[in-house]
Amino acid sequence: MACMLIGLTTAIAQSDSTVHEVANMFEPKSTPAEMIHEISLLVLLICGVIFVIVTTLLVYTVLRFRRRGSGDDHEEPPQVYGSTQIELAWTVLPILITVVLILVTARTIGEIQDAEMPADALNIRVVGHQWWWEVHYPDYDFVTANEIHIPLSSATERRVTHVALESADVIHSFWVPQLNGKTDLVPNRTNHLWLEPTSTGTYLGNCAEYCGTQHANMQLRVIVHPPDEFAEWVRTQQAAPTVDPAVARGYDTFVSNSCVNCHTVNGTVADGVFGPDLTKLMTRQTIGAGVAPNDTANLRSWVRDPQVLKPGALMPDMKLLDSEVDDIVAYLQTLK
Ligand code: CUA
Numbered sequence: 001m002a003c004m005l006i007g008l009t010t011a012i013a014q015s016d017s018t019v020h021e022v023a024n025m026f027e028p029k030s031t032p033a034e035m036i037h038e039i040s041l042l043v044l045l046i047c048g049v050i051f052v053i054v055t056t057l058l059v060y061t062v063l064r065f066r067r068r069g070s071g072d073d074h075e076e077p078p079q080v081y082g083s084t085q086i087e088l089a090w091t092v093l094p095i096l097i098t099v100v101l102i103l104v105t106a107r108t109i110g111e112i113q114d115a116e117m118p119a120d121a122l123n124i125r126v127v128g129h130q131w132w133w134e135v136h137y138p139d140y141d142f143v144t145a146n147e148i149h150i151p152l153s154s155a156t157e158r159r160v161t162h163v164a165l166e167s168a169d170v171i172h173s174f175w176v177p178q179l180n181g182k183t184d185l186v187p188n189r190t191n192h193l194w195l196e197p198t199s200t201g202t203y204l205g206n207c208a209e210y211c212g213t214q215h216a217n218m219q220l221r222v223i224v225h226p227p228d229e230f231a232e233w234v235r236t237q238q239a240a241p242t243v244d245p246a247v248a249r250g251y252d253t254f255v256s257n258s259c260v261n262c263h264t265v266n267g268t269v270a271d272g273v274f275g276p277d278l279t280k281l282m283t284r285q286t287i288g289a290g291v292a293p294n295d296t297a298n299l300r301s302w303v304r305d306p307q308v309l310k311p312g313a314l315m316p317d318m319k320l321l322d323s324e325v326d327d328i329v330a331y332l333q334t335l336k
Contacts, residue, residue: 023204025177029224031153031196032112032180039108043101050097112181117194121160122150128165128172128185128207130314131214132276132289142237143264145276146289147221151230153196159227165191170212176205176222184209197224202285213312219290237280241267241335250331253324262315265335275315282336288313300329 028037065077125136126148135144151159165174167185174193175182183193197203207218225233243251254260255269262275270278281287284294288310292298301308304325305317320328 023177028178029197029199030179032194033178035108035112036181039104042104117162118160121162123162125164128167130169130212131218133220140234140238143277147223147284149223149225149230149233150195151227152200152224153198157227161195163193171209172207172211173209175208176203176220178203179222182208200224200226214310217289217291217310236283241279244334247331247334250327253327254331257318278335280336281332299332300325303328
């Protein structure tokens with residue numbers, strides 16, 4: 001067991017990939033995730049030792065005391081009752097082991113939860129919805145969805161992101177395994193977590209608390225940039241949108257339908273808050289909270305009838321004409 005764990009740790013130390021398409025919790029890339037990883041290896045080690053001892057004793061007993069011979073003698077083995085020493089040993093020892101596990105785990109939880117946030121920490125607010133993530137950047141005054149961009153933290157320039165978690169409907173859970181543990185988003189309550197990524201790249205996450213039909217498609221991406229690239233992304237998000245005259249018909253169709261009751265596009269009459277903010281839709285890699293890549297075919301399918309890609313999604317089939325779908329998609333593709 002110990003050898004296996006050491007082997008695992010070495011493999012982790014050697015890996016240096018920047019695309020993290022597999023959300024492997026044994027490959028932490030953020031300070032709190034590293035703290036959790038450390039404690040989980042200790043817990044695994046203790047449990048592994050217990051497993052080996054119990055299994056060895058069990059196998060030994062089964063083999064050593066198995067029934068021998070013809071099997072005709074129904075003689076009972078000696079019946080032993082009550083040994084205070086043995087009973088004390090198998091009661092006290094597990095209690096002590098459990099207490100040790102509780103104490104080390106509680107210490108790590110405390111260290112992560114009570115960590116002092118630096119004064120220059122980036123603040124973001126994430127609101128869980130059935131079934132997507134609303135992401136506010138109050139420091140910069142814009143809103144996006146499903147993809148969270150944050151700066152890289154390094155030894156020379158520490159950059160911590162503080163995340164406030166809320167819910168608009170039911171309980172969800174924020175989990176990006178390589179960046180931190182799970183934290184629930186609970187209605188009428190604000191929870192907190194922090195991220196301090198030590199490696200750039202795209203990190204995958206998912207809602208980790210069953211929240212209805214499309215729980216599995218409530219996916220999340222955290223994209224970690226070097227600080228200057230992050231500043232560039234912020235400028236893109238803040239830039240005022242303009243309506244390209246070439247897609248004026250799509251814009252008119254968009255604002256004259258009930259799209260505007262649920263979606264916001266800055267600088268237009270669309271100011272709904274039930275669905276994702278579309279102001280910079282085309283800067284996002286996926287649509288429908290990770291359900292499909294953000295390309296023309298999928299966008300068209302989504303606008304035509306969201307229930308095809310994501311059955312149960314709260315956006316209904318708007319019964320648009322084919323030409324209206326084309327016009328709206330052409331307009332949406334200018335939102336960048
Ligand atoms: Cu949100 Cu599961």
